[in-house]
Amino acid sequence: MAFLSANSPLDVLKHLLLIVTVGALLVLGFFYVYLPMSTHHGETITVPKVTGMNLADLEDYLKQRNLAYFVDDSSYSPSIRPFTVLVQDPAPGEKVKEGRKIYLQVSMKNPPVIKMPNLTGGSSKNAMLILKSYDLVVGQIQLVPDMAAGSVLKQLVGGKEIAPGAPIAKGTRVDLVVADGQGNQTFAVPNLVNMPEDEAITLLVGQGLQKGEVFELPAEDGQTAGTVVRQRPVAGPDATIRMGQLVDIWVAK
Template sequence: MTKISTRSLFDLLIQIGIILALVAALFLAFFFIYLPFTTNHGQTITVPDLKDLSVDEMQNLLDDRNLRYEVSDCTYVSGKQPLTVLQQYPRPNSKVKEDRKIYVTIIRRIPPMVPMPQLVNLTFQSAKLNLRSLGLEMGEQKYVPDVAKNAVLHQLYNGKEIAPGTQVPKGAKIDLEIGDGLGSTMFEVPNVVGLMVDEAEAAIRGSNLKVGTKISVADPEKEVGTVVRQHPEARPGERIRVGETMDLWVVGPVESDQ
């Protein structure tokens, strides 16, 4: 009776050991074989650089790496090849799981339309900033005689003046006519010799001219501050254009306009 009980106990322990071994084997197989196989545990894929690739090239590259893509945005970029990748997320060289979706921004073929801004009477610098903010490009700049130096006088598209608010394609080149600070009107040179310097300056500016260099000279016969010479000189037939400069020779010390 005692021998039978011992053998039975031994057999029972063997069965329990077999069961525990099977459980352990199943446990290890689940976590180290099945689970990694179904979830790609510990396996990553390096995201390739898709920038500037065409849509077909991008798709082939992602297919080879078991990755997918989705177009998250389309935008127009002047000078860039249409239907190519502009941006991507995740970024190149990122580590991702298989079948991960890569979000891309594609450059569109047809540019959107934007309203032409009002550039006339703005400074050239302000006009450039306005164009840039709307995605428009600076075309040719032509300087023409006008007292408004560096002011925009005319805005043109395809050689024709374009009114503010007119729809133009993004990336369009806008040509500008800009004042050179010199008017086109010609008139006789005013004579300021013999005037006091402040009177002469007022007369020059009143003629839409600019006061240039003031040169100090000595002349004991003239009152200090008297203009004794000017350039250009007020000779018969001598003409000057609006916006040009007149230099003055003044008796005694002169103050700089700086």
Template structure:
């Protein structure tokens, strides 16, 4: 009798366990659609350009989660604004899906200024864009290599390659316009200091070519021009001419030439 009761209790327990599993399974599958929002979709709001706090609230009210995934710097929108989102605004997604945000940084990161002098305008533009920099104002001055960069300027001052500048900075470029068509008299530089000769050439839209020294010179800027090529006057006594953008070679000395050796 005891053995019969024990066996009967065991089978009842097994049966009760099976019934319980079936009931729990039925409840689980019945509520699965509610838990996962199966079949329930909604349009993702476009929150680009909005402050991250406001964007998170908008997404939350619409039934989405918001997570900051990345950050970038752009000077076209305010700091801490949403630069990009995934999924994009207008996409139809399940309620409860996470929308990943890319946020605009508060401070522009620093990047190294590249060397642009000697590059064509197109190459300089591509180089700046690769560093997240922009082309600012462009101006021209006569020089041999047409449309190549002669100077790179930031804030009105020349900026050297390797200098740390804020990302997004606008770099102004001075480009070569080529040599001019008009012939102008060669300026007489003999007897001038190198600094004075350099200013005179700049004023005439001419460049400095090869610079050679004669004897020991401690201060190049204070050295004197004792010879130039081309000279102002040729062997026939006629004044030589040059085009804007061309260069003049200079010979420098620490001793100022005598008045007799200076051409009128």
């Protein structure tokens, strides 16, 4: 092979140029021909929407599209069918390579168990906010006679008291026993007629009653201005009232 013989410096230079050229072609072919063919360089897949689908249907659906999935989070909602896809990442419509994993958040079959919060002693309004924040359901509100108006006296599940810290599943219905602010003690209606207005109000407060509306009437013959001339409810031998109730009075001008 006369071409490969090195009889002169020019022949050596030719050989070196040939070696460099072949090496360059091999490098370029590896990066621009072999790698793109073996890795599908530049080929992408549009991520489909899988939210709302069930995991049982998802594996074949994504496998047909050369994609995979991984469940990395879960949450519970009683209104959503178990194992339903709630959130996906990447989002639908994004471009990804073949074989890319789609990370999912799915709904749980069973609700998680948490510790029952302490609602007793606080207001019923605050108790409802706490129940909502714990993903518990506000059940029946039962009013009972007690002077601590609006205060939660008991917390019940299934008709039985549940202690703070006891295990309870999210979504459980919790009933509340709440004070009505009136108490259960009944006694005779006090007679306020002919009493000065300030003394009548002091008497009401002292007996655990509340002042209602105060009306004014022109003083008639024999009536002293500033005294009570009428009341509701009216006092009498059989008239009773419960602690915390309102009493309206009419005062002479």
